[in-house]
Amino acid sequence: MRRMSGRDTKAKALVEEILHSIFFLGQFLKPPCTPEKIISTGRKLAGLKTQYPVSFELYSSQLPRRSPFSCVLDMFVHMIGKQTKKDKDHLLIQMLKDFIRPLKKDGLKSRPLVSSTICVSKCNNSDSYYGVSMSTTGCHPGRIMVAASCLGTYWDSYVAGAVMTYYPTKEKKSYFDGTFKLPGKVHCQSFNLSDGEKKDPCKSCGNLFGLSKTVGMEWAYGHCAEAESLSNLFKNVEEIRNDVHPQYGSFPIPEKKTRAKKNVRDELERILPNTFKWDGHFYTPG
Numbered sequence: 696m697r698r699m700s701g702r703d704t705k706a707k708a709l710v711e712e713i714l715h716s717i718f719f720l721g722q723f724l725k726p727p728c729t730p731e732k733i734i735s736t737g738r739k740l741a742g743l744k745t746q747y748p749v750s751f752e753l754y755s756s757q758l759p760r761r762s763p764f765s766c767v768l769d770m771f772v773h774m775i776g777k778q779t780k781k782d783k784d785h786l787l788i789q790m791l792k793d794f795i796r797p798l799k800k801d802g803l804k805s806r807p808l809v810s811s812t813i814c815v816s817k818c819n820n821s822d823s824y825y826g827v828s829m830s831t832t833g834c835h836p837g838r839i840m841v842a843a844s845c846l847g848t849y850w851d852s853y854v855a856g857a858v859m860t861y862y863p864t865k866e867k868k869s870y871f872d873g874t875f876k877l878p879g880k881v882h883c884q885s886f887n888l889s890d891g892e893k894k895d896p897c898k899s900c901g902n903l904f905g906l907s908k909t910v911g912m913e914w915a916y917g918h919c920a921e922a923e924s925l926s927n928l929f930k931n932v933e934e935i936r937n938d939v940h941p942q943y944g945s946f947p948i949p950e951k952k953t954r955a956k957k958n959v960r961d962e963l964e965r966i967l968p969n970t971f972k973w974d975g976h977f978y979t980p981g
């Protein structure tokens with residue numbers, strides 16, 4: 696058997712994660728949809744089961760850390776590799792636009808599981824770090840994915856802390872404030888994935904990250920592309936992260952942070968589907 700290269704291994708892990716996330720979300724459909732129903736072609740199903748058995752085994756017991764389209768974004772970033780910085784953002788947005796265009800089914804206002812927005816964050820000459828908006832349909836799946844991103848260590852803890860300040864409602868917690876004002880040197884810009892046009896941040900992102908010139912809606916906290924993009928920036932560029940100062944000061948009071956996390960976890964467990972028997976783990980492909 697051919698030995699897998701590092702790039703192949705990464706791509707395989709992403710496909711595994713995409714499948715697991717899609718199969719998990721199938722449980723919210725009415726009636727719930729099994730992997731066997733989602734992958735309707737018998738031959739394809741057998742091939743996928745052989746190649747990605749863990750996705751099939753764990754979709755009803757372990758939570759995804761993020762939505763499928765977030766993995767798709769990573770796949771494109773992985774495919775582009777080391778392009779020149781100037782072209783990379785434009786190329787990535789164009790590739791995603793080309794990818795999602797044919798997915799719009801006739802009669803549907805939106806594309807299920809497809810993000811509407813990408814955000815690009817960078818600082819001076821740093822690389823760009825990307826994020827996409829939550830790509831689930833229905834209230835509970837999106838809410839679950841945000842909780843999973845906060846608790847499953849997918850998001851940087853500063854971003855998770857800011858989101859947990861509000862989650863699951865739009866009301867700020869009285870006992871915990873992890874919001875912060877983004878350092879002025881960070882450039883954070885979103886783009887519409889349908890037409891490629893720039894988008895101003897919404898009111899929620901203004902409240903979470905101190906972004907200015909906010910317009911329009913106060914979307915559900917943690918649903919916007921800014922959260923994932925900034926999280927990736929903080930995880931990769933330590934000097935920027937060191938310049939971020941959450942409202943709770945140098946350290947959150949442990950009991951208050953624990954209480955905020957418990958609040959998120961309680962809500963998460965409350966809205967999980969009946970078919971899902973959580974073993975307490977977040978699915979991490981490996």
Ligand SMILES: [Zn+2]
Pocket residue numbers: 896897898899900901914919920921
């Ligand atoms: Zn927003």
